[in-house]
Amino acid sequence: MSGEGVIQLTPLYGANDTDAMCYLLEIDDCRIMLDCGWDERFDERHLEALATAINDVDCVLVSHADISHLGALPYAIGQLGLDCPIYSTQPVWRMGSMFMYDAWQRLTARAEFDLFSIDDVDSAFDKFKTVTYAQECHLTGRGDGIVVTPFQAGHSLGGAIWRIVKDTEQIVYAVDLNHSRERHLDGTVLEISCPRPSVLITDAYNGLTVMTTKRNERDAQLFDAIRACLDGGGNCLMPVDTAGRVLELLVLLHSKWVSARLDQSYTIAFASHVAQNTLDFARTYVEWMSEKCQKQFDQMRENPFDLKHVVICQSLEEVLALRQPALVLASSLFMEMSFAEDLFIQWASDPKNLVGRDVMMTTAPRVPCLATTLLQKPTPKSVQIVRRYRVPLEGAELREYEEKRKEQEASVAKEESESESDEEDAEEDDGMARPGGAVGQATAMFKRGLKLTPSFPMYGFKEVVRSSDIYGEAIDFSEYAPPETNPDGISANPSGAAESASALLESATTIPAVPTKALTEHLTVGVRCAVHFVDFEGRMDQSSIKTVIKRVLPRKAVLVHGSAQAKDHIQEFLERELPNTSSVLIPDNQLSSVINSETNVFNVKIRDSLNKSLRFVQVGDYEVAYVDGRIVKSDDSRNRYPTLEQVAATAVPDRPAVxxxxxxxxxxxxxxxxxxxxxxxxxxxxxxxxxxxxxxxxxxxxxxxxxxxxxxxxxxxxxxxxxxxxx
Structure with a gap:
């Protein structure tokens, strides 16, 4: 920043606890988008602010892999024209694609959905640049001089805190943190890696939540409720996300299954459209897990996601075919248009069954949906469900569909034929430049139109590119392509490059080839099953939020993503307990908060003679020297910066030591x-x-x-x- 730097933060949405998260951070002329989320209903009206601010975004920083942090990226790229690099850790990139593939599959399998296509999902994740923890990424263009660095956030695999540095200003974006060590993740390193930032942007989601039980007690409560349900002959439904907090639950429940030897009596299953892919990818990210997991893998080759007793289900038919009683972890958290909704409709009327509603991710428990309805106290006796599903076309509808399909195929065939004809015409032209300007071009076009130009007027030779080696083995030319890298070591094509959607979802449920239509049905479902709640969302509670912020000691703080009462409570605490924190801001959606820099930074040129006389000392991450000089402005307009020149030692007044x-x-x-x-x-x-x-x-x-x-x-x-x- 030059002069008095200005930092501006605008929550496009995400100021409240019911919102997904998307914030626009402006540092001088650079516009950085912090997360770009949506909720599981994918309501286009929620993105109106995003549509107006999408222009001139220089980059996107993604903190976690779930829909509330990156769910709007396919729509922003496919429909709004977002075109910039997207930075995340590799697990966030990979697991984020699992979230979006699963969402697209379950929506299109039940309703007409056209807000984004599977190609838009692929395009979005092709723009990701993956980085490792503590790896510095130097922005370019308008972001020249800005360095962004991710650090461990806890809460989800690969979840990141983002430190954004320009000159002497250090901005830390830290949302959805977990300070506690879990089975497959260590806690956040915020207070170690980002002490005394200029600005801390953090959430107050659990600003009023007081955790009264320890982790072991919550584990026991969860397992005891599940065991009681199964022992009573009932099935247990646990709505989960696609590839986030479900990983911690799977590790926990599988270990309980093994220690209690339940595999012979009861079934444990994970149901989502991408369940197999999710676990396969999770196994490859041991280096991103806790030190304990890494040590077990290094010494005993034990992978925490070798879940031998967990049955993978990628269709409703596979779930219903399970040996019962069964515990089924089914997507999604909202319990709408998903396996969780389908199973609830079938199982809710049986009093032996238990809906183990573990609130594990961001906004699900605070957005009006089936899940939050079931969590009401007392549990409602019945719930209204709008069920969406597909049925095969029959009769006149099927005949009309077939006629339209044949017309489309004929149209496509005609276009392909015309395209091939144009290519043949192009090949017949020798491609040589001819004199005569426009007249020459018109003559050439006339000759091509009448087929008067020979195919190869100079030499009748065409190089043949071999597609197989001398032994007949097919050659895969992609194996010989050099990897894409850049000077920062940031992977432009993350290792294990993104497979196409068709490859990733090869074994998943797909929309049948038989033509179908989407229908809607309004149901009243009686709730005779028990509804059980155990907090496994993996976020800091009120006490932990206060403790961590107090240790970080930010000079300024910005509170987002929380209820008004929660943000006010944390604000009052910080103003009372941290007198050195000059301001605590609570911005509202679509209202900008200007955060003036506490330091003035100016760019100057230093004469070589002065530079050689300086004595630099190391202070933290910086080298610092005391300068006695004179600023001289140039009359040449091409010189952007003034020059700092050396002055005679006799002209320098005495000063105290610093x-x-x-x-x-x-x-x-x-x-x-x-x-x-x-x-x-x-x-x-x-x-x-x-x-x-x-x-x-x-x-x-x-x-x-x-x-x-x-x-x-x-x-x-x-x-x-x-x-x-x-x-």
Missing amino acids: YLGGSRMADLKKAIARAGIDAEFINGILVCAGGLVNIRKVTDHQVSVQGALCSQYFDIRRILYDQYQIL
Whole structure:
């Protein structure tokens, strides 16, 4: 930033807890989109703000793989014309494609859906550039000078915090965090990797949620409820997402299945259109999992997703054919137009069954849908369901369809024939430039039209490209193509490049070749089954949010994605407990919040003579030097920046020393102890050498050293100075 930098954040949507997430971050002239989500209903009206702001977006940063973080990307690219690089970790790229393929499959299998096509999904994920944790990505164009870096967020496989740095400003985008270690994921590293940011953009989704039970207790509650249902002869339906929090549940439940030896008595199944692909890909991302998972894989070759007792189901028929009683983890969270809805309709009327509603992802429990209706207290005795399904065409409708299909095939055949004819005409032209300008071109066209030009006027030779080797084996030319890389090491085509939708979904349920039509049916379903709730969403609760933000110590904070009460509660806490946080902003949807930079940064040219005289010291990630010079502006308009020139030493006034860096009092105590001097904390004061010297931290930037002028005093003062870089 030059001069007084301005940072501006606009929630296109996502300010409230019922919204998907999409925020526009503007740093000077660069426009960065933070997530681009949708909800599982794919209502086009929710994207009106996105449509108006889509122009001139320089890049998109995706934090998690679920629909609420990236679900609108296929629509934005296919319908709105979004054309920019999209950055994410590799698991987010891969699992995100699973979310979107599953969504497209279940929607088109039940209704007329044309907001985006499967080709739009492929196009969206072709634009992804995958990066690893802590890998710096240097933006180009209007983003020149901006560096974005992902760090571990927890909550989902590959989930990322994004640190965005320009000059001295550090902006951290951290939503849907989980500080706790889970079975296949470690907790977030926010407070370690991104301390003291200029701006922290985070969510208050669970700002009012108080977690009263420990993880082991919640595990036991969940499994006990499932076991009681199965022991009573009932089936258990657990609505889950496609490829996010379901992974943690599968690892947990499979381990319980093995330890309790339930595989001989009951069935556990995972049902989605891409269930097999999801688990296959999860097995390949061990390096993105917890240290415990990596250690088990390295030492014992145990993969947490070798789930031998989990049955994969990719159609409703496969689920209904399972040995019962059964626990079925079925997509989707909303329980609408999905396997979860289909199974609920069939099982809800049986009092022996249990709908184990584990709220595991983002917005599902707070958006009006079948799932939230079932979670009401008390459980409703019946629910209204709008069921959408397809039936084969019959009679006159089938005949009309066949006639239209034949007309379309004839039209396509005619176009292909004309295209082949044009190609033959083009081959007959020798392609050589002719004199005569427009007249020459017209003559050439006339000759081609009358077939007067010989096919090969110079030499009758056409090179034949061999499609097989000398042994008859087909040659795959893609194997010899060089990989696409860039100077930053960012994968433009992520490893295991994106297979086409047809390849990924080869074994999944597909729309039958028999022509069908979509119908709608309004049902009243009696709820005689039990509805059970255990919190497995994998997000920080109120206490954890406060603790983590307090440790991060942001200079400014922006709260998004939460209820008004939750955001107000966290805001009041930060203003009370963090006096050094100058402002806590709560922006509303489509209203911009301007965040003025606390530092002024100017670009200047430095003369070589001055540059050679500078003494740089390392302070954190920066090299810093104190400069005495004179700014000279050039009369040449081509010189964008003024020049900093050296001045004579006699013209430089005396100045006090500048102390940079420093360390915590605990680190200072260790350094003094290493020098053989006793040191201990008494009432917040570091008492050294048996009380001869006392060190007290007055403010964040001031330390007081008091004591007798003895040798120990000067030794301790020297150790204190060594903690700083002095200019």
